[in-house]
Amino acid sequence: MKNSEKTLSKKPKKWIVNLVFGIALILALFFSFQGSTINLLRWSTFGYAIKAMLKGFTEINLEFLFGYGSRQFVEGIVYMAIQTLAIAFIGTFIGAILALSFSFLASERIVGKRISKIGITLITIIRVFPEVILALMLVKAVGLNPLTCVIAIGIHSIGMLGKMFSESIDNMDIGPIEALNAVGANTWQKIRFGIIPQVIPELTSTALYRFDINIRSASVLGVLGTSAGGFGALLLLASADPNNQWDTIASLLIVIVVLVLIVDNISAYLRKKLV
Amino acid sequence: MNKFQISNGKTINKPFNKIWVVLAILVVLTIIFWQFITYDSSMIDLSQLFVIVKQMFTPKNTNLTHRTWADYFAFMLELRYPLWITIQMSIGGTIIGSLFAVPFAIFAARNIFKNKYINAPFRFVMNLIRTIPIILLAIIAMAMVGAGVLPGIIAFTIFSFGIMSKMLYEVIETVDMNPFEALESTGANKLQAFSYSIVPQIFLPFVSYLLYIFELNIRASAVLGFVGINGIGEVISVNRLYNYDRVGAAVIVLFILIFALQLINSRIRGKLQ
Numbered sequence: 001m002k003n004s005e006k007t008l009s010k011k012p013k014k015w016i017v018n019l020v021f022g023i024a025l026i027l028a029l030f031f032s033f034q035g036s037t038i039n040l041l042r043w044s045t046f047g048y049a050i051k052a053m054l055k056g057f058t059e060i061n062l063e064f065l066f067g068y069g070s071r072q073f074v075e076g077i078v079y080m081a082i083q084t085l086a087i088a089f090i091g092t093f094i095g096a097i098l099a100l101s102f103s104f105l106a107s108e109r110i111v112g113k114r115i116s117k118i119g120i121t122l123i124t125i126i127r128v129f130p131e132v133i134l135a136l137m138l139v140k141a142v143g144l145n146p147l148t149c150v151i152a153i154g155i156h157s158i159g160m161l162g163k164m165f166s167e168s169i170d171n172m173d174i175g176p177i178e179a180l181n182a183v184g185a186n187t188w189q190k191i192r193f194g195i196i197p198q199v200i201p202e203l204t205s206t207a208l209y210r211f212d213i214n215i216r217s218a219s220v221l222g223v224l225g226t227s228a229g230g231f232g233a234l235l236l237l238a239s240a241d242p243n244n245q246w247d248t249i250a251s252l253l254i255v256i257v258v259l260v261l262i263v264d265n266i267s268a269y270l271r272k273k274l275v
Numbered sequence: 276m277n278k279f280q281i282s283n284g285k286t287i288n289k290p291f292n293k294i295w296v297v298l299a300i301l302v303v304l305t306i307i308f309w310q311f312i313t314y315d316s317s318m319i320d321l322s323q324l325f326v327i328v329k330q331m332f333t334p335k336n337t338n339l340t341h342r343t344w345a346d347y348f349a350f351m352l353e354l355r356y357p358l359w360i361t362i363q364m365s366i367g368g369t370i371i372g373s374l375f376a377v378p379f380a381i382f383a384a385r386n387i388f389k390n391k392y393i394n395a396p397f398r399f400v401m402n403l404i405r406t407i408p409i410i411l412l413a414i415i416a417m418a419m420v421g422a423g424v425l426p427g428i429i430a431f432t433i434f435s436f437g438i439m440s441k442m443l444y445e446v447i448e449t450v451d452m453n454p455f456e457a458l459e460s461t462g463a464n465k466l467q468a469f470s471y472s473i474v475p476q477i478f479l480p481f482v483s484y485l486l487y488i489f490e491l492n493i494r495a496s497a498v499l500g501f502v503g504i505n506g507i508g509e510v511i512s513v514n515r516l517y518n519y520d521r522v523g524a525a526v527i528v529l530f531i532l533i534f535a536l537q538l539i540n541s542r543i544r545g546k547l548q
Contacts, residue, residue, distance in 0.1 A: 146313060220409075242415070249411070261406055
């Protein structure tokens with residue numbers, strides 16, 4: 001046997017791993033399609049739905065979209081988009097303020113190792129609850145209105161923001177504070193010139209990223225009820241009878257895609273400028 | 276206050292601090308946006324929050340319905356059927372969507388296809404799909420194929436595709452390219468070079484992302500119940516008006532599942548580093 005063949009025969013037997021992984025994937029796929037009843041009837045509705053969809057997509061009701069003519073501006077989809085933006089913005093704002101206080105609780109440098117573990121656990125628990133469930137609990141106390149969505153989004157944002165904030169506080173450079181100590185600065189000056197300039201860019205960047213995510217959840221949270229703000233009323237209308245509401249779905253799709261793309265690009269631009 | 280005289284006679288102008296502009300913009304935006312947050316302040320009653328928490332996590336006991344703790348736990352056990360459906364849909368969506376995402380991510384990565392005109396269209400499609408909320412995907416899928424498990428799988432597939440393709444091309448762009456170039460210089464084509472140099476590097480992140488997306492899907496299923504997709508979300512949305520204890524049971528089950536997934540995923544990520 002040649003030397004090169006010997007080396008080749010020592011090649012690790014990767015195909016076993018690949019085989020096991022592949023079989024597991026295929027089994028999982030089979031399992032997932034159980035009871036999904038794919039049959040001819042389904043395919044026939046599929047064709048019909050595509051036809052209805054194409055028809056609906058070409059017949060978008062512009063008066064409904066922009067809220068003019070026979071409809072008031074408040075009834076239009078563009079108004080709902082602005083409301084969604086408002087919910088996400090104020091939700092993120094509240095979330096950032098709340099998260100800042102939680103992040104102090106979770107930062108090792110400020111409260112020590114033992115208490116920080118409690119803080120981290122608390123933040124993790126908050127993060128696990130989906131927004132819808134938080135909103136559902138708030139509906140009784142606050143009512144079915146955009147404020148509920150704002151508070152739910154604010155509380156849910158604590159999970160991610162608090163974790164990131166506490167990490168950036170822990171990674172802070174202690175040098176500037178020592179320098180301020182040396183020149184005899186008081187506590188407020190130390191915070192103002194030693195801590196804030198260091199952490200602000202990172203905190204804003206994180207909050208902007210969260211704003212991206214919150215725009216998506218704010219556009220969904222309206223499903224709680226017709227008066228919950230955002231696109232909720234339309235989503236419920238569309239889900240009740242989708243095949244007759246293709247024009248609504250199409251205009252919703254356009255508005256949401258445009259809204260999210262704009263917010264994504266603005267926040268990406270700002271984040272690039274910050275860091 | 277804006278001019279300082281130093282001992283050597285020079286004057287220094289204090290630079291204008293931009294943070295005040297930013298703060299002013301923030302305040303103005305908050306005030307403007309606050310006008311869109313309509314609410315009825317007479318309806319706000321925060322003490323109801325404790326009432327509802329109590330109603331959620333204790334069995335319902337009124338004049339008409341008497342449920343005991345045994346009923347509460349029995350219902351929790353019964354939740355395994357909708358939970359099964361949710362897991363089933365999430366697994367299917369995660370796997371199919373992630374597999375579809377792999378070629379897209381490769382074509383969108385700048386270090387493998389260096390031509391901008393190849394990257395751009397793939398990135399555009401990915402960004403476009405990522406902007407559509409999963410609930411709209413679910414509504415469209417339900418209109419297309421009717422109710423059941425299938426629309427859930429379709430919605431989760433497209434949702435997973437959007438997230439996975441973005442995370443995957445970002446991780447592909449950060450890999451070490453030297454092995455790839457070495458293989459190419461020995462005469463391997465792009466596919467061979469990719470599978471022997473880059474796949475080993477991105478395999479573990481890929482698995483970690485799979486779990487993360489699976490968790491996201493489970494989380495999203497809570498919202499999908501409101502538009503009529505089967506599963507645990509349906510239980511929550513059906514009982515949300517009168518049977519808070521059932522909602523609470525579903526929430527506990529969902530909480531345990533998501534928490535466990537997060538724990539597993541953080542273990543895997545710890546192994547990665």
